[in-house]
Amino acid sequence: MMIFNNQKNNKRFRRIVVKLKRKCVNSLLKLGEHRSPTFLCHHEAEKLHQKYPIRDHYKYDIDSKKERAAKRFCNLSRFFHLTGVKNVVEVGAGDGRLAYLFAQNGFISHIIDIEDWRDDDVKRAKNISFNRIDPMEKYGRPANTTDLVISYNSFEHVADPTLALQEMIRITRPGGYIHLEFGPLYNSPWGLHAYRTYHAPYPQFLLDKPVLQQFVVKNGIYDLGAYRQNFQYINKWALDDYRRLVSALENRVRVIKFRPKIMTDELWVIFRYLKCFWGYNLSFDELVTASLTITLQVK
Template sequence: MIDELNRVRECFYFKRLRYRVERILSCSLPPDTRRAESDFEHLQNKLKPLPEYGYDEVSCWRRACERFDRLLSCDGFDRAGKRLFDLGCGDGMLGVVTKAYGHQVVLADATDWRDSRAKGIQFLSIDASTPVWPVENETFDMVTCYNTFEHLPKPDIAFQEMLRICSPGGFVVVDFGPLYCSPWGLHAHRTLHIPFPQFLFGEGFIAERLNERGIKDLGQERESLQYTNRWTPEQFESLWRNFGSVIVVVEKCVEQKPLFLETIVAYPEAFYGRGLSLADVETQHIRVVFQKK
């Protein structure tokens, strides 16, 4: 009985919190980051760093196996002999697992930083936002892209090309995050342990803190943050609708930890006038599976 009462209270609290956040986000006053900047050290020490994404051999292998296991649910992909194109392949380990199953694989990325185990798989150096890729029409039974779409300057061109090289009846899988407007969307969480730093602080202030503390991402020290296109969930949803392929699966990971919304309530003035919606700040990750007509 006590547990049930606590759950009801938590649910009621969260609903009220979301309502307050919606009111804050709808305010048209200009944003003001000064108070949050003065509280930086307090905010920085409030949370522990997020767990490492994992670029060691075991983590890369495990992540690839998990991704491949989900792909097996696509009709026909459980039978060996299909052709897969992996855009933004990164470590390339999805290709290793897929090839070991008996499929043919082509990997593609803007730069080649593949795991040594993936070096034997065909690789194309491709700027995903540039048409037309050096790949023939309707060549692949499946085209995948993981944790890349939030970084592309022109995701619409990339998606159009993914559909072009996919054969009729084949599948296009787009799985990515964190989106820019979500708590960790700046992709600076290894340095800044604060949700929503992209809104709490000015760009100059962020640059100074990153310069002081360094940037670690993609398993290495970097000179700058990864580029993010700052698209909202609605912009991506509009993109999917415009191309008219059959949408098989749509999954959204929504951050519903009160702490994140409490940050907005604690510093409402930093979020004023940005044109944000509740869906923008809550939607962390998107996975969509399309079947080409």
């Protein structure tokens, strides 16, 4: 009982702390809502860059990809129980390992993506179909035929999330599910997806284009397991944009989960370089919401 009460007290204390931080940050941001932001000079940016080690938590070796797919499959199995699920579509599947795991477990598995990024053994699998997304965000799948649509860490890269979600709803049968997990969101600490180029958080606000380009020249752009010419496309949608999107579709879906995951470890950067965050109509929740989990049931 004591442990249980302590856990409850700790949760209550954390909620109070977050509430106080929210009030403080929002008050400071409001001071500069009509002012133009400033940027760090290269010298100051370099000092901040040196304070942070390279973030390398998202790995692309085959073992890491298989482990990631297995965890996602287990989580989906626990949440949905996969009862009555036969047809599964993964949108933005990347290496395709999760769709491959579904196929290995007897599901009819489909992959939809803008490019064919699948691992070679996934490409060779005969029980997985692949559809390329066309420029109008059409998925090339029949309507009302999918039991479960899933997407991981791709929705923040979609040019038109409204069209994309409408298309997911179109291909999902009534009673079927759509499950999205994605991030980091653009306004969050690592939202530029540039953490191997510039190690410190919030480069999208701290650095202007010339200074960021100096770090690109020095460190390159490494993402998706390879060096690239450009950063991945980010749609720059804010947390409130996703809230409005889901709310606008409530006549077509039942919202089972809309869960932001917050990251407050880097708030000190906002306090230290506050003027870099002025003028963007930002808020505490926008700046600390690292990722989103959205689960919908089609009506």
